[in-house]
Amino acid sequence: MAAEHTATIASHGDVATPGRGSGISRGMLAMIIFIGSEAMLFASFFAAYFMVRYNIADNDWPPVKDIATGERFEPPVVLTGVNTLFLVFSSFTVWFAEHRLKHGDRKGLERGLLVTMFLGLTFLVVQINEYVHLGFTPQDKAFGAAFYTLTGFHGLHVFVGLCLLLICYLRVKRAHDFTPQWSTPLNAASLYWHFVDVVWVFLYVVVYLI
């Protein structure tokens, strides 16, 4: 996916010019459209989630997991809230990495990427830990299905985002890619990372908080 950015190396004649009339590189444009598509995938799962939630009588939320014991589905709000902060913070670090590149600071770029990947990985590990200790499974009622599908697909996207950042990191280390003038793959990966972050904030608010 990061590799979709076939456009632009400064020396390459016609491809180096930004798209006619748009002033934005083809790679970024493609990533924006792709993110639109991804957003719709999440929208379909959110739609499912809301319809499942809407069906519950008397808006009795979170739903009862076991009628006999009256036990409810209660995802861990506080721990995941802390985890959310990790992910939000990683958005700033990836912005920092791009920012350092703009100033020609390649070491700063590397550090920024590393910290971002570390934070993203931490988020994933905490999520998996949460799955293990959650106390309900995807098979438990429709809520379980919607919860696991949403968080699971989001986790998958965090993983993809991590892969994109890793590719950028490898390009920086091995191929000495990216200059202050040209860093489309990096910018695209970073945009994707912001998207994953925004989806999570929305997801946390909708599924965990309200």
Add this chain to the structure above:
Amino acid sequence: MATHAPTHAHTEHGHGHHAPPKPLWYWWKRAIVWTISGAIAGIALVYFFRLVFGMDPLWQPQAYYAAITMFAGMGFVIGIGCFDWWWAYLRGKRVDFEDHSLHGAKSWRDYLRPNTDHKVIGIQYMVATFSFFVVGGLLAELVRLELAQPGMQFADAETYNGYFSAHATIMIFGFVIPSFAGLANYVLPVMIGAKDMAFPRLNALSFWLLLPAGVMLAVAPFVGSFSSGWTAYPPLSVQGTTGQTLFECAVQFAGASSIATALNFLVTIMTMRAPGMTVWRMPLLVWANATTSGLVVFGTPFIAGSQFMTFFDRVVGTNFFNAANGGDVIMYQHVFWFYSHPAVYIMMLPGFGIISEVVSTFARKPIFGYRAVAFSTVAIALLGFGVWAHHMFVSGMASWLRIPMMITTIVIAVPTGVKIFSWLGTIWNGKIHLKTPMIWALGFIFTFVIGGLSGVFLGTLTSDIALTDTYFVVAHIHYVFFGGSVFTIFAGTYYWFPKMTGKMYSETLGKWHFWLTFVGFNGTFFPQHWLGALGMPRRVADYDERFADMNLIVSISSLGMVIGTAIFFYNMIYSWKKGAPAPWNPWRGRSLEWLVSSPPSLFNFDAEPQVVGGPYQYGIPGARHAVVYAGDHLGGGELTETEKRTILVVANRTIASSGLLDQVRAKAAEGFWRFTLVVPAKGEDHRAAERRLQIALAVLAEAGIDASGTVEDLSPLEAVKRVQEEEPAHEIFLATLPLAESAWMRQDMVDRIRKASGLAVTRVTVLGDDARTAVRSGAVRRVAVIANDTIGDAGLVAALRSRADEQPLGVVILCPLSLDSPGCSDDADRARDEATVRTRALIEQLQDSGIQAAGEVVDGDPGAAAKIARTDYGVDTVLVASYRRSTGWVVGQVRAAVGDTAVEHVVVDTEAPAAPSGA
């Protein structure tokens, strides 16, 4: 198979890798290995997860099948080589962003490997999707066979369900959507003046993702219940087995493929339009595809989501659609139709674009209301997202949704009507040419209006409650999908066939195809309105006796489409191989794809074209859409089919050699050149030069090459200068004998001409024998001369010269020696030597006077010589030369030996004065 004909060197992109092309087997071996490895990896992964998480039972077949399908499919795409470049990129290798090593096709093999050329991908798409069309069509015939009579024929209910389910999914995901993508892939970049799509490698990936999807869908009905139809409603789809799993996997592949293509189209259209191509100068096909791509990008994830959920319910055991556990089956329908209603516009809008192109071109009129049509396309796309629940009027959804959805549904008829009236307005008072694409377009308008009208019945809540889930729905969907989309695909395929293949199709067969399909189509689907109104339910293998007659009519009519389709395939395949060459612009179209060669050159445009006006300004004097410029290698200026650039061919002795003429022929195949042959014959035999020139011109004329020539009594340098004064040339071919034999080369003529003319000079070296012996061509009459005592007589030379002046001649001199004691006697040797000397002298004499000649001394009588003339030299005519006093028995002998080859008797007159040689 057609290759992209003018493959002239493309200097601008010449910095790609030039490793030798890999053989086909390299890609497919990898594909097979990776597919199998993928399947094994899938099994291992599921086993590992089920073991680690302690899932019971360890063997849950559907989980394994799904993993096998997905991983094998991905393995195939990786193995065939779609990710090679990206793999190198992510390992941090040095990569060339402009790597064109996989661009273009020189032979059919290049169509069977990953290719980044949008033109090749377009053809790959068309061939693949039409193959799926055959599979889907045969499944439909199985359905009609089962339904030909009431009662159960050959399929049980579940098998029958599998047939129609697979029919629908293959036609939708394997044919209609991707074949529009294929057509647009080929023509859209050319239409907007681009060299390729924005992301060629992603484009290749899109195509190769489609293949596994098609295979999965084709296999699905035969491996276990796939009963749910293409809509795959739960709870039925949750109860399905392997076939259902394959369907869900196939949807993910096809969906990923079409999202990638749509993204590519959007970026291409947004960023790669030629200068002057403003949005209001874009052809309507471009508008249609831009809009469709938006629908695909934002709609397709919803079907992906819906199929993930049914998959999880069935395989993982979740409860999305299990009402007992808080699930909701109606929710599936909302999510599904939120994609699948826009999907019907995904399957229709590109077709609208094709019809606009075809109607305008063949009515020779500007599109009526161009901007209104463009806006209506966008309006349909936007409204299309707000009508999905009209598929669910009777599903038990929230009842307050019904009226708003009905209203939006009826409103969408307005922009659709705008299009219909635009086409009618365009045809009105037009100068209509009823070529095959136009007939399909007119047929489309007719059937699509019927489909639109039946849609009003289904979109209106009150009538839909009665008609839903009957054959009325089947009739409606086929009037808009077959009479709509498929008709437009046929129109587009015929319309751009000459551009894609460089060949013309057969109009007669095209019309047969149309009328058989049109009659068969209406006979098949029109009665279904009636059946539906009478209450025959759809998706049931058996029906009531009272529907029997009409169902038989329907089944028989469907054969008309089968025959029509067979004719279509014959026409396409035969014409592709053997059709007449297509001109650049067979329909006198205005848009950019018609201003370049058929098929376009490797990168479409060698210089950036300039768009100067709207695309449909037919009948407006002097109006133009665009100007296409010739690349630097053609010397700039405007590129047109008729105005060719001149190449000077300078040669004297070698002008009629096959070596030179082959070179000229190869150059002429590029389609941009005409040739002026210059024979500088200063101080040489003028007549001889004239004869050689005539041969060369005749050979080139026979090959359909535009060439003219002169003999100049000047030196090469002066001759080039003189000809250049008359017409500016672009390049010079200088043909000479090898260095040792060539006076011109000794005079350093290549450099001197280059300096004097300022043009590029290409030297063509021709071997002496090649120049002196007859060139093989239908334009040259090959003549054997059987003579003995007349050899050496000036009269024979004179006779042959006068024949050579009448028509281009290639001569073989055969001297039969009927010796009493052949073998090694001294007499025989002496006689043979003497004959050889005389024959050689004659041949040289002929060659000096510009007649290409060869020959030999033959042991045997004239009859034996004649046989050799026919079998070894393949001559058209045998001349028997003799003095007046000779008898005719020799001629008779020769006639008997050569059968139907013409035999003439030349009487050599000893009194005739020797023909004046030279000046």
